[in-house]
Amino acid sequence: MAAEAGRATAADRLRAALVWLPAGLAIAAGWAYAATRLWDSSTVPDDLKLPHLDQHAYFSPGFLERSASYERFLRIDFVLATLVLLIVLALYARYGERFTRESAAGRVGTGMLLGMLGFAFVWLSQLPFGIAGLWWERRHHISKQGYLEVVTGSFLGLGRQFIFVCIAIGIVMAFAGVLRQRWWMAAVPVFAALVLLSAFLQPYLTTGLEPLHNKHVAADARAIARKDGVPRVEVKVEKVHKQTTAPNAESIGIGPSRRVILWDTLLDGRFSRGEIRTIVAHEFGHVKRDHVLKGVAWVALALIPITALIAFATRRRGGLYRPEAVPLALFVLIAAQIAILPLQNAVSRHVEQEADWIALQTTRDPRAAQAAFTELGRASLTQPRPPKWSYLLFDTHPTIMQRIELTKAWSQRHGGG
Amino acid sequence: MEAASPPVATAAADYPARFDVEYPERLSRWKIFVKWLLAIPQFIIVYLLQIVGLLMVLVAFFSILFTKRWPLMMFEFMVQIQRWTMNTVAYALTLQRDEYPPFSGEAGEYAVQLEIDNDQNLSRWLIFVKWLLILPHVIVLTFLWIAAEVAVIIAFFAILFTARYPRGLFDFVTGTMRWTIRVYAYGHWLMTDRYPPFSLRG
Numbered sequence: 001m002a003a004e005a006g007r008a009t010a011a012d013r014l015r016a017a018l019v020w021l022p023a024g025l026a027i028a029a030g031w032a033y034a035a036t037r038l039w040d041s042s043t044v045p046d047d048l049k050l051p052h053l054d055q056h057a058y059f060s061p062g063f064l065e066r067s068a069s070y071e072r073f074l075r076i077d078f079v080l081a082t083l084v085l086l087i088v089l090a091l092y093a094r095y096g097e098r099f100t101r102e103s104a105a106g107r108v109g110t111g112m113l114l115g116m117l118g119f120a121f122v123w124l125s126q127l128p129f130g131i132a133g134l135w136w137e138r139r140h141h142i143s144k145q146g147y148l149e150v151v152t153g154s155f156l157g158l159g160r161q162f163i164f165v166c167i168a169i170g171i172v173m174a175f176a177g178v179l180r181q182r183w184w185m186a187a188v189p190v191f192a193a194l195v196l197l198s199a200f201l202q203p204y205l206t207t208g209l210e211p212l213h214n215k216h217v218a219a220d221a222r223a224i225a226r227k228d229g230v231p232r233v234e235v236k237v238e239k240v241h242k243q244t245t246a247p248n249a250e251s252i253g254i255g256p257s258r259r260v261i262l263w264d265t266l267l268d269g270r271f272s273r274g275e276i277r278t279i280v281a282h283e284f285g286h287v288k289r290d291h292v293l294k295g296v297a298w299v300a301l302a303l304i305p306i307t308a309l310i311a312f313a314t315r316r317r318g319g320l321y322r323p324e325a326v327p328l329a330l331f332v333l334i335a336a337q338i339a340i341l342p343l344q345n346a347v348s349r350h351v352e353q354e355a356d357w358i359a360l361q362t363t364r365d366p367r368a369a370q371a372a373f374t375e376l377g378r379a380s381l382t383q384p385r386p387p388k389w390s391y392l393l394f395d396t397h398p399t400i401m402q403r404i405e406l407t408k409a410w411s412q413r414h415g416g417g
Numbered sequence: 418m419e420a421a422s423p424p425v426a427t428a429a430a431d432y433p434a435r436f437d438v439e440y441p442e443r444l445s446r447w448k449i450f451v452k453w454l455l456a457i458p459q460f461i462i463v464y465l466l467q468i469v470g471l472l473m474v475l476v477a478f479f480s481i482l483f484t485k486r487w488p489l490m491m492f493e494f495m496v497q498i499q500r501w502t503m504n505t506v507a508y509a510l511t512l513q514r515d516e517y518p519p520f521s522g523e524a525g526e527y528a529v530q531l532e533i534d535n536d537q538n539l540s541r542w543l544i545f546v547k548w549l550l551i552l553p554h555v556i557v558l559t560f561l562w563i564a565a566e567v568a569v570i571i572a573f574f575a576i577l578f579t580a581r582y583p584r585g586l587f588d589f590v591t592g593t594m595r596w597t598i599r600v601y602a603y604g605h606w607l608m609t610d611r612y613p614p615f616s617l618r619g
Contacts, residue, residue: 103611103612104431104611104612104613105613105614106614106615106616109610109612111615113550116546116552119548120549159549159552162549162553163552163553163556166552166553170553184533188513269585300419
């Protein structure tokens with residue numbers, strides 16, 4: 001009897017595998033095709049060879065030593081924070097289900113409670129490392145924020161995080177109520193749509209943005225926008241000089257909500273007009289090539305294996321139909337995010353290099369670009385050529401030296417030095 | 418593996434904070450115009466009592482931190498304050514009762530029931546995050562209260578023309594108040610550690 005049951009189970013599994021294998025292969029093939037298309041959409045020439053330049057020719061030995069020491073501490077801080085994060089989440093995955101006893105909120109409500117508690121533990125475990133990083137940044141005059149301001153700010157930010165966690169868990173558990181282990185198939189498009197919506201709304205929800213008053217920069221920005229074919233995209237200034245000395249810029253939004261944002265630390269006199277023009281052109285490069293939209297597409301692609309992995313990992317706890325599975329799901333989610341960090345950074349560096357290339361094509365001013373990248377490195381105490389492991393694990397942008405090398409490669413290709 | 422049954426057996430009915438309003442078969446057609454005026458003394462007292470209640474929560478925060486419980490006398494006084502408040506709300510704002518509420522928060526004196534169990538073993542650390550954990554409830558309650566206000570406006574006209582509070586609307590408004598009380602008992606008054614149900618039911 002038992003042998004018959006065993007044979008029946010094996011046959012069932014085989015049947016299920018025969019049904020799902022082609023579907024799985026089709027999804028994998030579609031995924032690989034979409035990822036390749038996204039990666040190949042870059043406009044940086046494939047045959048471009050970056051010359052190897054000596055960083056000592058651009059930065060003083062004192063700066064190289066100081067930036068290496070500065071970043072070493074932050075890397076150690078990050079690695080320790082990540083290890084503690086994984087340990088805390090592993091313990092929460094093991095023991096977190098006990099909190100279900102504390103809830104009268106039903107299946108989904110209890111799942112939300114467990115999700116929120118998980119993130120509260122994460123916040124608590126990361127707090128010492130955040131404070132250590134802040135201490136180090138203050139010591140090097142990069143950050144100007146007070147400890148109390150950062151701690152209370154991040155604690156209040158936890159509320160916003162809780163709302164997102166509850167929405168996500170609500171969606172997942174609602175789908176799991178109907179589709180059980182296959183919830184992820186329905187959840188991925190919904191999450192992708194939410195990410196798209198949040199990317200679209202971000203410029204409208206970002207507070208503290210001001211019009212660009214600097215007439216020269218505004219005129220340059222208008223000229224670049226026209227040249228890049230995005231004349232209606234506005235440039236705004238974000239006041240951050242009370243929090244940091246580091247310069248930065250970003251492009252946010254999708255379609256009609258697209259904006260280029262310059263930190264006011266970029267306009268405080270440390271950067272020349274030509275250097276600012278390069279940075280603005282870089283951001284318009286992101287706009288021109290729809291990098292935010294492509295970022296959403298990458299997120300949607302990443303969601304497929306991650307959610308499938310969560311569904312697989314939580315099946316022994318009854319799947320995400322049950323709130324007891326939420327702590328384990330959090331652990332798998334965060335562990336997967338850490339695991340794909342090198343890939344995520346590779347994608348980010350790829351699009352950043354494309355934006356650098358477009359900036360050079362637009363401004364045709366490699367000297368200003370080189371000066372801008374050098375000054376960006378100096379002002380942020382960025383190590384121009386970090387260790388390879390650190391580059392792969394942490395860097396979302398090409399290294400400062402790679403960016404300078406790109407300006408040389410551009411010059412060589414266009415008949416310059 | 419499929420889950421056989423929902424894992425959380427705890428029902429809304431056994432939640433440590435309980436609230437109900439007795440349904441009146443008939444209500445006065447004219448009182449609905451003046452209840453809010455008649456209740457002004459009640460509002461003033463309730464307002465002052467709520468300030469006292471707020472201070473008591475502050476004391477209770479430290480009491481829970483060090484002793485894991487609300488001071489007994491204060492707990493009972495706090496429940497009385499909230500009972501008095503809900504009596505006034507049920508009379509003047511949600512128009513659910515016609516009897517003028519007593520100037521007291523004693524149990525059994527009015528057709529509004531509010532009971533909260535005194536937990537003697539509260540969590541020391543949950544008091545720091547409870548106000549954040551109730552955020553999903555707050556969002557839902559925001560919409561529920563908008564709906565409840567619309568329901569009260571409809572009920573106002575229903576009472577005016579029929580002298581009756583439509584039962585469905587009455588239960589919905591009572592449910593919204595019940596949900597609010599549970600969330601307050603958990604997240605604001607720190608009186609229970611049991612996460613409140615997402616439910617209007619008692």
